[in-house]
Structure formats: C-alpha cells, structure tokens
Amino acid sequence: QVTLKESGPALVKPTQTLTLTCTFSGFSLSTSGMRVNWIRQPPGKALEWLARIDWDDDTFYSTSLKTRLTISKDTSKNQVVLTMTNMDPVDTATYYCARCKVAGGDAFDIWGQGTMVTVSS
Amino acid sequence: QSVLTQPPSVSGAPGQRVTISCTGSSSNIGAYYDVHWYQQLPGTTPHLLLYGNGDRPSGVPDRFSGSQSGTSASLAITGLQAEDEADYYCQSYDSSLSGYVFGSGTKVTVL
Numbered sequence: 001q002v003t004l005k006e007s008g009p010a011l012v013k014p015t016q017t018l019t020l021t022c023t024f025s026g027f028s029l030s031t032s033g034m035r036v037n038w039i040r041q042p043p044g045k046a047l048e049w050l051a052r053i054d055w056d057d058d059t060f061y062s063t064s065l066k067t068r069l070t071i072s073k074d075t076s077k078n079q080v081v082l083t084m085t086n087m088d089p090v091d092t093a094t095y096y097c098a099r100c101k102v103a104g105g106d107a108f109d110i111w112g113q114g115t116m117v118t119v120s121s
Numbered sequence: 122q123s124v125l126t127q128p129p130s131v132s133g134a135p136g137q138r139v140t141i142s143c144t145g146s147s148s149n150i151g152a153y154y155d156v157h158w159y160q161q162l163p164g165t166t167p168h169l170l171l172y173g174n175g176d177r178p179s180g181v182p183d184r185f186s187g188s189q190s191g192t193s194a195s196l197a198i199t200g201l202q203a204e205d206e207a208d209y210y211c212q213s214y215d216s217s218l219s220g221y222v223f224g225s226g227t228k229v230t231v232l
Contacts, residue, residue, distance in 0.1 A: 046123050046210065046223055046224070046225050047167065047210055047212075047226070049212075049220055049222065060219065061220070063218050063219065096166065096167075104172060104173075105155040105157070105172055105173045106155070106157075107155070107157040107172035107173070107212075108159070108167075108212070111167055112166070113166055114166055
C-alpha cells in the first residue's frame with residue numbers, strides 16, 4: 001500500500017523559512033520513473049503545483065516560485081523535503097505531497113493527507 | 122490565475138448528465154500533453170479520477186469519462202449521484218512554464 005504523509009509547522013511568521021517533510025511508504029524514490037511533488041491549496045482556492053523531484057535527482061519548480069523553493073530527497077529515509085523561503089501571509093495554504101510516475105503519464109495518483117500552514121505574525 | 126480554465130460551477134438533478142470543460146492553450150492541452158482529472162470531496166484530499174486518455178483508476182465508476190480535443194478537455198458524469206457533489210480539477214503539463222498546471226476548479230452541485 002502506497003502512502004504519503006506531510007509534516008511541518010502549522011504556523012510560521014512572515015519572512016521565515018518553511019520546511020515541510022513528506023514521508024512515504026510502499027514505493028522507492030530510487031526506482032526508475034518515480035517522482036514526488038509538492039502541491040498547495042489556499043483556503044477556498046484552486047490547487048497549485050510547486051515542485052517535483054525525480055528518482056534520478058532531477059528537480060523542477062514552479063516558475064513563479066522558483067527563487068524561493070528547494071526540494072530534496074533522502075532515499076534511505078523515504079523522505080522528500082521542501083523548503084520555502086521568505087514566507088508571506090498569501091502562502092497560507094494546505095500543502096500536499098503527491099506521487100506521480102512516468103509510466104502513469106505523470107498523473108498524481110497518490111496524495112498525502114495535507115498539512116495546513118498559516119503564515120501570521 | 123489558473124492556466125487551465127474551468128467553469129466555476131455546474132449543477133444537475135440526480136440521474137442527469139453533466140460536463141465540465143477545461144480550456145487550455147497550445148503549450149499544454151493543445152500540445153497533446155495528457156489531461157488528468159481529480160475529485161475533491163468536501164473537506165478532503167484530492168484524489169485521481171481520470172488519467173491519460175480517460176482511463177479510470179481502480180474503484181472509479183464508469184459514470185465518469187473524459188475526452189480531449191484541440192486545446193480543451195472535458196469530464197462527463199452520467200447518472201449523477203448525490204455522492205458526486207465535489208470540486209473537480211483538471212491538470213496537465215505546460216511546456217512554456219516547464220511545469221504542471223491545474224484548472225481553476227469546478228464545483229458540482231446535485232440538485
């Protein structure tokens with residue numbers, strides 16, 4: 001059974017750096033074709049893709065947020081970490097990690113439960 | 122501002138057929154990138170509803186179907202049921218942005 005779970009602070013202050021961890025099981029991010037993404041959803045708004053890391057360590061970022069994001073992985077721990085710098089109240093959202101596979105057409109087939117992050121002083 | 126445009130809401134009576142459009146451009150849907158659809162029930166996590174050429178993951182009823190033409194895609198729900206009340210999102214890849222893009226989301230209401 002494939003599962004993903006996000007963890008991180010529920011509250012951060014403006015200008016701080018957010019660090020989120022996605023811990024997964026049921027697959028290996030060293031397997032060819034596997035990818036893990038971060039996606040967020042502000043309250044009452046649409047989904048927004050943020051970043052992706054691949055089995056071969058390739059990384060990809062949202063053009064609009066590229067300068068603030070860093071995604072990395074620890075294959076031995078089955079974890080993917082996202083850092084977002086210079087947090088602002090508009091970054092208040094539920095943050096999800098989700099798997100996709102090259103063989104699956106890059107559809108986000110399994111999602112974590114999400115973690116709500118509020119940015120406020 | 123979402124790259125893919127969806128109607129904010131659609132509604133239908135139980136048993137009816139509703140469709141949700143997803144309009145993109147030549148750098149995403151029009152470039153033949155796959156379109157995927159997600160269902161987000163109230164207060165829950167999105168989950169994959171349709172992928173690729175309208176394929177359904179295990180457990181998704183065949184009342185849900187998808188199609189794609191030109192720079193648009195659509196999701197159809199036939200035999201609408203109360204449990205289908207949810208938000209629906211389309212998603213694709215955009216070559217100009219070098220990343221994934223989501224639709225603006227459509228709320229389906231069962232009258």
